Amino acid sequence: MTMETINPQFEKELETLRQRLEEAEDVRRAITHGEVDAFVVGPGGNGRVLLLANAYQRYRQVVERMQQGAVTATPGGQILFANQRFADLIGVPLAQLYTAPLETYVRVSDRARVSQFIMLSARDSRVEVELTRRDGSTIPVQIEVASFADGYATLLVTDLRPGQWPSFAREALQSICATLEKLEQPAAREIRAEVERLAGMIDEMKDVNPGR
Amino acid sequence: MTSMQPSAGEKWNLRLYTAGQSPKSLAALANLKKVCEEHLAGRYSIEVVDLMKNPRLAKDDQIVAIPTLVRKLPEPLRRLVGDLSDTERTLVGLQIRPGK
Numbered sequence: 245m246t247m248e249t250i251n252p253q254f255e256k257e258l259e260t261l262r263q264r265l266e267e268a269e270d271v272r273r274a275i276t277h278g279e280v281d282a283f284v285v286g287p288g289g290n291g292r293v294l295l296l297a298n299a300y301q302r303y304r305q306v307v308e309r310m311q312q313g314a315v316t317a318t319p320g321g322q323i324l325f326a327n328q329r330f331a332d333l334i335g336v337p338l339a340q341l342y343t344a345p346l347e348t349y350v351r352v353s354d355r356a357r358v359s360q361f362i363m364l365s366a367r368d369s370r371v372e373v374e375l376t377r378r379d380g381s382t383i384p385v386q387i388e389v390a391s392f393a394d395g396y397a398t399l400l401v402t403d404l405r406p407g408q409w410p411s412f413a414r415e416a417l418q419s420i421c422a423t424l425e426k427l428e429q430p431a432a433r434e435i436r437a438e439v440e441r442l443a444g445m446i447d448e449m450k451d452v453n454p455g456r
Numbered sequence: 457m458t459s460m461q462p463s464a465g466e467k468w469n470l471r472l473y474t475a476g477q478s479p480k481s482l483a484a485l486a487n488l489k490k491v492c493e494e495h496l497a498g499r500y501s502i503e504v505v506d507l508m509k510n511p512r513l514a515k516d517d518q519i520v521a522i523p524t525l526v527r528k529l530p531e532p533l534r535r536l537v538g539d540l541s542d543t544e545r546t547l548v549g550l551q552i553r554p555g556k
Contacts, residue, residue: 267535267537270535270536270537270538270549271520271521271537273537273538274521274537274538275521277538279480279537279538279539279541280480280521280522280523280537280538280539281475281478281479281480281481281522282475282478282480282481282507282521282522282523283520283521283522284507284511284514284519284520284521284522286511290512291511291512291514291515292511293475293507293508293511293514293522295475295478
């Protein structure tokens, strides 16, 4: 068969198929060369983006260096991810936390509240409860929903023991002050003065109310 | 190559699908801007579509891997998958330079 005998419709289909094959080959090449770090999965318009490990490495490093505990849990309260800070808070090796029920590390009387809190998972909502450490002691914490995606809640856990949260808050305020210092507007100076006043109040609170 | 080469002076409308600030997405954008500035200066526009914010937009151009560059104009539509680190491949893929 020669090219002259191919009908135009068939030729058009052939061109479409050739283009699709080229595109499929380009996807394969890009994957094998490590040129992509995310994929769209899911049917039709309901696709979602899956990131390869390296793509969120930077964010993971930030999470690992945070002064707050971070936990990602299923609606049923099973731990899918926790950072080292959270492991340190409850005195349990990090490796033991994966897939463990979060409620194991919550004081018995607070478990129902935490379960309900995770199930509702309203962004920015907070609850104050006590965690149970491996040695049996308890520590007051504030749990906050940082994000909720794909049915999983990511929780930030702030240590409320004396000398813990004020220093954390102070660090944040110092960072704000440093930023404001770079701005030369009069308004920035005023805000900075207010922030420093707030820092002073935190220090006073630490002395007056050592339980918080 | 079966498709026609775009003529000089045509407006180029490019859409880059990214996944937030993933390393490959950032690399693709940087590489794309470099290529455009060197070869299409003054006659291109780049639209960045972040699929982390709205994954539904992937359907429009049948995106499966990220980053992916779509040449909307000049027609015909072309797709290039990857971080565009191979400049020669990018130039040929976009038909800025004829393939061998």
